[in-house]
Amino acid sequence: CSAGGDEKTVVIGLAADSGCGKSTFMRRLTSVFGGAAEPPKGGNPDSNTLISDMTTVICLDDYHSLDRTGRKEKGVTALDPRANDFDLMYEQVKAIKEGVAVDKPIYNHVTGLLDPPELIKPPKILVIEGLHPMFDERVRELLDFSIYLDISNEVKFAWKIQRDMAERGHSLESIKASIEARKPDFDAYIDPQKQYADAVIEVLPTQLIPDDNEGKVLRVKLIMKEGVKNFNPVYLFDEGSTISWIPCGRKLTCSYPGIKFTYGPDTYFGNEVSVLEMDGQFDRLDELIYVESHLSNLSTKFYGEVTQQMLKHADFPGSNNGTGFFQTIVGLKIRDLYEQIVASRAGAPVTAAKA
Ligand code: ADP
Ligand code: G6P
Missing domain, CATH: 3.40.50.300 (P-loop containing nucleotide triphosphate hydrolases)
Incomplete structure (x- = not known):
């Protein structure tokens, strides 16, 4: 068949x-x-x-x-x-x-x-x-x-505790031991795959709170490879520039420790990449539209689609920070990639979605 x-x-x-x-x-x-x-x-x-x-x-x-x-x-x-x-x-x-x-x-x-x-x-x-x-x-x-979803050890530990202790009744010691036992094989066989990824979502502890070790506030990087067929990296304000943006002010409610975006070109395992980073978390998801409106190449089909998707799944883990935000964006990029592949097969001119 x-x-x-x-x-x-x-x-x-x-x-x-x-x-x-x-x-x-x-x-x-x-x-x-x-x-x-x-x-x-x-x-x-x-x-x-x-x-x-x-x-x-x-x-x-x-x-x-x-x-x-x-x-x-x-x-x-x-x-x-x-x-x-x-x-x-x-x-x-x-x-x-x-x-x-x-x-x-x-x-x-x-x-x-x-x-x-x-x-x-x-x-x-x-x-x-x-x-x-x-x-x-x-x-x-x-x-x-x-x-590749690259979760730093500190954050992985915090999440694992949340799931395996709260939901599965494991002890703190057994969770620590299972992470330690997996680490050598993780480093040898899993982690090296990130060099091949077209997009990496890297999740780190925040830099907005000095010496934070709670793992609740996250710094999340979206690392996007340049030159990948049917994939145009998202950018903030000005493609290829290096930008630092603290959107907290009149249009975005930010309680402590605030929100900071950075964007710019970089290299990752010898490849040219664009990196968009968000440190901190959103207080109000509906205000995400303000951030969304400053990003380009989102591959949305209408104004505010990222925000709409985020609001729809506000109960999923990571909805108030860069993990949910960037996962949603990557989802839209994959839809766009799929549509471009289908259009190119059909021989039709490819019209990339406007954002
Ligand atoms: P996997 O499918 O890789 O095993 P899940 O999506 O089931 O992972 O997530 C496992 C657990 O990790 C969730 O129950 C949740 O506790 C935590 N988690 C996952 N993603 C996030 C996130 N973005 N922010 C906070 N916690 C998360
Ligand atoms: C699956 C998961 C692994 C996990 C394993 C448990 O294969 O993907 O991440 O480690 O189950 O294996 P175990 O040998 O502990 O039963």
């Missing part, structure tokens, strides 16, 4: 460590394409896949070649390439991209076992999210766009 030449699936890679906001990002992304993504109907209730009209999101944990017991026996973590089947990942992503449905395995996070496979039909947009979307060169080549 091939979908034919014009209907090739656009493939997006999203890499991050677990507990770093991939699912939240996916919810923002699928919302930009209209409609929430749902697990496959009538399938395995432990499936990790999410499907909407336009997008299918698959979790790369499904390509674990070793199950939980196997990993324990061999003494390897889920981050270790030896616990993952990159040949199968490559074959299946390639097949989907070419319009061919595949029987993808399911890693059951509840049992730690590999369940019988599920059928994945080629969607318009396939997102592969997980630990290793850019690890294998062959898989990397299949990606039309790639994103």
Whole structure:
């Protein structure tokens, strides 16, 4: 069952460590394409896949070649390439991209076992999210766009505590130990993938509060590679200039410690990039329109679309700071990229969305 030449699936890679906001990002992304993504109907209730009209999101944990017991026996973590089947990942992503449905395995996070496979039909947009979307060169080549969520250790720790302690009942010690145990493999196999990403969202502690160690106020950088096909980086005021902007004043309510934006060119792993940074948090989401109106190349379809998306998902984690803001912007850029790819295939002149 091939979908034919014009209907090739656009493939997006999203890499991050677990507990770093991939699912939240996916919810923002699928919302930009209209409609929430749902697990496959009538399938395995432990499936990790999410499907909407336009997008299918698959979790790369499904390509674990070793199950939980196997990993324990061999003494390897889920981050270790030896616990993952990159040949199968490559074959299946390639097949989907070419319009061919595949029987993808399911890693059951509840049992730690590999369940019988599920059928994945080629969607318009396939997102592969997980630990290793850019690890294998062959898989990397299949990606039309790639994103890395780079959460600094301090912030990762704060989030993990929030989720694993508050929601899953783990102890502080066990969370610390599990982060420490993963670190060597994270540094060896996950982190290096960021050099290949077209966009990196880097999340750091704030610089607005001296010696802050709470990890509540965040400094977030959106690092956008220059020269990527169908992707024009967002800019603040004047493309290519170096800008520092504190928008707090008459138009934006800012309580302590305020908000600071910076923008400018930089290099990242030897590549030319544009970096937009936001430190601090919003008091009132509806006032985001003021910030939005000063940014260009947002790929919105109407004035205020970023703000509208943010307001729609005000309850998602990160909605009051740069994490949610930049994830939403990247979502819009991906929609634009998709539309440009489709338009160029159809041979129609490409009219980039105005912003
Ligand atoms: P993943 O899919 O990578 O495992 P999730 O999106 O489920 O990550 O997020 C895991 C947890 O991290 C959330 O429950 C939340 O506590 C925290 N988190 C994620 N994104 C943010 C954010 N932008 N700001 C604050 N906390 C966040
Ligand atoms: C999944 C996650 C990993 C996590 C693992 C748990 O594969 O993506 O991030 O570490 O499950 O594995 P464990 O060996 O602890 O069962």
